[in-house]
Amino acid sequence: MSSAFLSRGFLGKHRQDGPPDRVPPGQYITHDFPVLSAGPTPRTPLERWSFEINGLVRQPVRWSWADFLRLPSRHYTVDIHCVTKWSKLDTQWEGVSVDTLLESVEVDPNAHFVIAFCDGGYTTNMPLKEIVEGNAFVGYQYNDAPLAPEHGGPARLVVPALYFWKSAKWVRGLTVIEKDKSGFWESLGYNNHGDPWKEERYHGD
Amino acid sequence: METELIKEVVPRILEWQISTVVKVRQETERVKTYTLALPKWIPHRAGQHYDVRLTAPDGYQTQRSYSIASSPEKKGEIDLTVERLEEGEVSTYLHDVLIVGDQVELRGPIGGYFVWEASMGGPLLLVAGGSGIVPLMAMIRHRIMVDSKIPIRLLYSSRTYEDIIYREELEQLSNDSSGLEVFHTLTRLQPQSWAGYQRRIDLKMLEEVALPLGNELKAYICGPTALVEDVANGLVALGIPASQIRTERFGPTGVP
Numbered sequence: 025m026s027s028a029f030l031s032r033g034f035l036g037k038h039r040q041d042g043p044p045d046r047v048p049p050g051q052y053i054t055h056d057f058p059v060l061s062a063g064p065t066p067r068t069p070l071e072r073w074s075f076e077i078n079g080l081v082r083q084p085v086r087w088s089w090a091d092f093l094r095l096p097s098r099h100y101t102v103d104i105h106c107v108t109k110w111s112k113l114d115t116q117w118e119g120v121s122v123d124t125l126l127e128s129v130e131v132d133p134n135a136h137f138v139i140a141f142c143d144g145g146y147t148t149n150m151p152l153k154e155i156v157e158g159n160a161f162v163g164y165q166y167n168d169a170p171l172a173p174e175h176g177g178p179a180r181l182v183v184p185a186l187y188f189w190k191s192a193k194w195v196r197g198l199t200v201i202e203k204d205k206s207g208f209w210e211s212l213g214y215n216n217h218g219d220p221w222k223e224e225r226y227h228g229d
Numbered sequence: 230m231e232t233e234l235i236k237e238v239v240p241r242i243l244e245w246q247i248s249t250v251v252k253v254r255q256e257t258e259r260v261k262t263y264t265l266a267l268p269k270w271i272p273h274r275a276g277q278h279y280d281v282r283l284t285a286p287d288g289y290q291t292q293r294s295y296s297i298a299s300s301p302e303k304k305g306e307i308d309l310t311v312e313r314l315e316e317g318e319v320s321t322y323l324h325d326v327l328i329v330g331d332q333v334e335l336r337g338p339i340g341g342y343f344v345w346e347a348s349m350g351g352p353l354l355l356v357a358g359g360s361g362i363v364p365l366m367a368m369i370r371h372r373i374m375v376d377s378k379i380p381i382r383l384l385y386s387s388r389t390y391e392d393i394i395y396r397e398e399l400e401q402l403s404n405d406s407s408g409l410e411v412f413h414t415l416t417r418l419q420p421q422s423w424a425g426y427q428r429r430i431d432l433k434m435l436e437e438v439a440l441p442l443g444n445e446l447k448a449y450i451c452g453p454t455a456l457v458e459d460v461a462n463g464l465v466a467l468g469i470p471a472s473q474i475r476t477e478r479f480g481p482t483g484v485p
Contacts, residue, residue: 029247029284029332029334030284030285030286031283031284031285031322031332031333031334032326032331032332033322033326034283034284034285034322034326035285035286036283036285036287036289036291036318049290050282050290050291050292052291052318058454058478058479059454059457059458059478060478061476061478062342062343062475062476062477063461063471063472063474063475063476064461064462064464064465064471064474064476065458065461065462066471108294109292109293109294144471145472174454174458208342209342212340212341212342213241213243213339213340213341225280226242226243226339227241227242227243228241228242228243229243
């Protein structure tokens, strides 16, 4: 992390960053909500939208948009951290906890990882244990309004404890698996895990 | 975005290294290019970026990502083209402090999707807004350096004539028999007798520039979010499959 190198004439005079216990190393605060994605924004009509949990579960489950909205939801206030260095504090969401979703399936005891899959073909992987116990949700409202398509609407996975590429936009489901398998950015040089507090940005960090 | 089609890159650990500024070039009033000599230069793919890290005497550090402007064929050094953002912490340092002979800590190259190399084929449609031209310029330069004949069209939106980055080089390349065709649009102010477009990129403009390349084109779009959204949606509306459209956006400060 630390290096002996000093940047000549750099004092960091612009640092106006938030509380150090909320801004991970190498991050800066933005009040904007930047958009980053690798391709065009998918637009799936809500009547064709569904959310599915499959893989190592006894019986896969699938909700239509209308069914999904009937699931118990919660309001969340979370800090988010993008690998491109911006962090945004106190973002306001409404969505369904992953715990609530998993209550509808019986997960195989051998399952240890999940792959989130999305409209547009994006995927991202993470350990199952890091998205349960209140640590992740599928958000569909942002700042009391439907989540905008460029931010991942109609629904996006939100995993605040990991870099934001894990918070898959346009999410359509979770596949529960036994052995870890790289997702989209994870197979393109980004870190497999992505803990912002350990600065796990790229492969080998 | 079809992950299956992407070549799995060999994972490589990215180490920080100390580069030396060998040249600074003023591109426009607010944009400079820094040529950096790297002790551990690694061939990049056009479109990739480096992370720059600044360290203050008290240990405070901050990082930003900058696209590589130079082609991978230019060995031992890289060009980073940086726009000075008034509120920026790193770009103001680079612009106001950094001179030839200074050292810059960085690591890279990073990014494996918004990349193009001649072996990936074409034809290529490049669409840039402002300093979004930088990674696309690396693709153009690479295409020239390897003497590829793949057709390239660049549609480049700038505010004014003076804001066009790499203007002379683009002019020269499009006058050569290189096969590069450049279409400028100036959204704020146009010189007298300006023959190019003079509005924000819209569907009609995309139709005129993109459709002659055919439906097989590969599109790379880089710029502020609104431009990227409009262009990507427009290309989809024109029948270009989403899997052939790759996008890269600025962060919070890339307002056109």
